[in-house]
Every structure is written in C-alpha cells, then in structure tokens.
Amino acid sequence: MDWSGLRDFVAVADTGSLSAAALRLNVSQPTVGRRIEQLETELKAKLFIRTPRGLTLTPTGENIIELARRMEEEALTIERTATGANQQLEGTVRISLVEDLGIEWLPDKLSIFHERYPNLIIDININNKNVNLLRREADIAVRLARPRQADLVARKVEELHFGLYASHSYLERHGQPKTVRDLSRHYHVGFDEDPTYPDAIRKLERLFGPDHIRHRTNSHLGQIEASAAGLGIGALCCLRADADQRLQRVLPDIFNYVREIWLVVHTDISHSARVRAVFNFVGDALSEDAPRLRGTIEKLKSTDE
Template sequence: MTTPGHLDWSLLQAFVAVMRDGSLSAAALKLRLTQPTVGRQIRALEEAVGEALFDRTPQGLRPTDRATALFDHAAALEQAAQALGTAMGGKLDSPTGTVRITTSESFGVERLPGLLQPFMEANPGITIEMLASTQVENLLRRDADIAIRFARPEQPDLVARQVGTMELGFFAAESYLTRYGVPETLAELRNHRMVGFDRDPFARRAAERLALPVETWRAVYRSDSMIGQHTAVRAGLGIGVMHAHRDAPAQGLRRLLTAEFAPKQPIWLVAHADVRQGRRFRAVFDHLAAVLPAEFGGR
C-alpha cells in the first residue's frame, strides 16, 4: 500500500474529477487524458487506500462512503495547489480573463478563430473578444488589447512585431470575365465594373499608397466590409482588390494583371506596451506571434 506521504498527486486529481463529473469519460475530458488512463489512476488510488472508492453499477460509478469522506480533503488539496500556482506566478495554472483582439473583418471572421482554437483548448480560462476594425487608435484608447494590422504603427506607446506579409491582387469571377472580357492593363480598368470601398478612410489612404487611380474607376458596388466586397466579386458584380490566396480558382475567381499589380503588405502584431505585462495578454500575444508567420509566409 502506498503511504500518504508518497501518494501521487495525479491520482487525487483523477479522483476529484470523477467525483465532480460522475464518470471516467467526463473526468478524462476535463483532464485531457484518455478514459483508460483515468481508470488506471482510480484503481491505483483504491490500491493505495486499501479499498474500493466507487461501486461499478449499470448506471455508472457510485461513490462509496469512504470516497465521500475523502473528497473534501482531496478538494482542499486541489485548491491549495491552485493557490500555490498563483503565488508562484502562475506556473501551475493557465491564465484567465478576457483579451480583446482587433483586426480586419475578413481575417477576424475567416482565419483568426482557427488559429486561436488550439490555444483556447489549452487555456480554457481565456475569453477572446474580436473587434473588426482597421483603426490603430483602438489600442491607444484601450478599446482593444492586441491588434493584427496591415501597416506599421508609429505611435511610441505601441510595440509591434512583423509576422509576415500578405500579397494583394485584382480578382474577378470567371462569369464576369465571360461577360465583360479580361483587362490587359491597369489603364483598362476604367472601362470595367469595379468593386471597392465606400467611406473607410484607411482604405482610401491605402489606395493612395498603392497609387491606385480609384477616382477614375466605375465602382458599381461599394462596401467598407471586406467580406461584402469578396462576396460581390465572387457573385460576378465586378473586379476587386483581394488578398491573394491559393483557393481563388476553387471559388471561381481568376487573378488579373499579376505583372502590373502584386504589392505585398507587411503584417504587424501590435499591443500597447503596458498591456503586454499582463499574463493573459502576454500569453495570447506570444501564441499569435508563433502562429501568424506560418499563416502569412514569414517576413
């Protein structure tokens, strides 16, 4: 029999989880273990105690009187371990709290959730709020904690790390090109139906930086929503600027004028200098810094 002084803490963790959740499968899910592993831990604890702690019934596991008597002590040890972890700077527990991330609508809706999924599985105490915005001022006003931006911020109170680049291109649906033809030069775009931004000042400044003569184009569909623009292009309403991606042909889209227009935007991970001192903010920032380079092809 194992003496109390040499009792494996993982056995008590399994015991507390089974007592609270009522089954090996539910406890395994909470502990991120397999059900057979939790079963072996319970049997090992029963051997250490010297008697059964659960009656195996068709309805599941039913705690014995000994298990009920031990539970309060085991739960108290669990709470003490959590408190110790907090006192040691969080080495034993995961960070908790809300982190607000701001980025473009299309990236925030289409890509960000998938990139965050493994992190949030490993850190169940973290809540993410996503703000779709292109304004860097969000961080200065503390409307958001972390930003993924397509231009380097110049404000001294912000820290930024380049995590890759994103290439832009002109795209149109094959259905549109069948009806209206394929432009051969940038100048010919003035004779085509275009999809573009409405009133977003950031988009207008971006167009100026890219030397795009948007004022000469015939914009038949305007939207400050990138998802709205992409949907309009896929529907064949006109030609639009989109982020280059490999699955464009599968969406019925063709890239145009590649030799004349293929600018690359640097992608920046940004945070207020003070925000990065918090555990949960730093954890999210570090995770994004690790996964975004693969998403955007490095620097």
C-alpha cells in the same frame, strides 16, 4: 467630492451630450445627467451650459477639464498597469483585427489555442478603424501599418497581400485583361470614400475611370461577395480570395499590393502573461501561414481541374 463624477464630466465634455456620454460610460442618460448635476452641487459651480443640442463647457468647466483629463489618463494607466501585473493564464484577452483576418482566419486557429490555454477566452473585435489601445478598447491590435505612437510595443510579423480578382462569369462576359490599360474598360468593386485609406486604393480606382465603379463598401467581405457576384474586379485579400472557388485572379504578375502586418500591444499590459500568450500565439500562427497570406499558394481550383 465624488471622483466618479469627474469621469462622467470628461465623457460629457468629450462627447458633447449626456446621451453620448452615457453610451461611452455604459450607464443610462438620466444617470449621467444626475451625476453631472451632483458634481456641480459639490463644486458649487456650473460646469456646463445646457442647450437643446447638448452641453457646452462653461469657463469654470474649461478651467478644470484639463485636470480631469489628466486624471483619466492616470486612471487608464492604472488599469493597464494592473492588467500587466497579472500573471494568471485565465481571463479574457480582447484582440482587434481587420475583417480579412478576424472573421475566419483567427477563429480557425482557436481550437488549437484553447487546447493549450483552456482558461483563456479570446474576444475578437473586428474593426476597420484603429481601436484605442490606451483606452483599452482592446488588449492587442493587428494593424496593417507600423504604429507611430509611443508607449506601444509592436512586432512586424508578416505581410498581407492583395490582388485583383473577378468571377469566372464576369471574365467570360468582359474578357480577361492583359495589361493595366485594359482595366479602363472594366468595372471595379471599390472601397468607400474614407479619407484614411492609403493612397494606393485611390490610385487603383483611377485606372478604372470614375463611372466604372459599380459598388463601394467599407466591408472587405462585401467586396468579395460583390466581386464573386460578377459586379466587377475587386482588390481583395489573397488569403480569402484564393480560397474562394468563385473567384479568379486578374493580372497576377502586375498587380500585387502588399501591407505589413503589425502586432501591437500597450507597454503597460505587455507583461501580462495572458496577453503575451495570445500575442505570441497569433504572431506564430501568422508566420506559419505566410504562403496563404502572401497569396503564393496555387489556387485549389486550378490544380483540381
């Protein structure tokens, strides 16, 4: 029996279709189909019921899927263990961050990093959803909440602050709010309705009233642009908003939303020299940038004028 077929078997069972499994496995749909077929021949058993909407496990398939999943976990552990044992300072490290840190902040630091580690390549993965560190979708993740899962090593590094911002022109037209109550007369640039966002986001929205939400997006960059374009008041990351000349902070003493920044890595790969190098570098860089992350630097504009 070919073990690779079992890997495909898990992927098809998980995703429910050959095409989706092929995507996950980085092979073509006909290949997955043929390998499942071959596995069924080898085991002399039908594992899936083919429907026009995909594949469902047969009773025999149900019998063995748990065992195959366990194999998958062990295979993933093997990959991580091998990575962890690698003490070379070369190769690629994949790090996953939220937009606010990954688009501009981290890339700005990388020239310093590459001077120190010329043979390391950093692969930046911008991701709103948490990537699965167990599946090695990334080596390191930067998360805005303490991770609960076992087998993960996490270090709280800094805080990421968010404030309310609007464009100058918007504030000229609609007036500067002086209290929280004033917000009900203003327009809001909001997040999309993903239920995984923290409650604070929904609470904030209610201050504006439902018909005063002009724009929703899952992209922080999109929110900044929308706010800068004068669509309304957005809850933006101070790091980026403070540096944006088009934006002005609103109710700075009243509204200040704080998220903890956690650096996370899987225990198994935490021993890898190159992963440690990136982990520590990013951690130190975050610590050094505390004022910007906390939005406590006076806006350039206000000092200029």
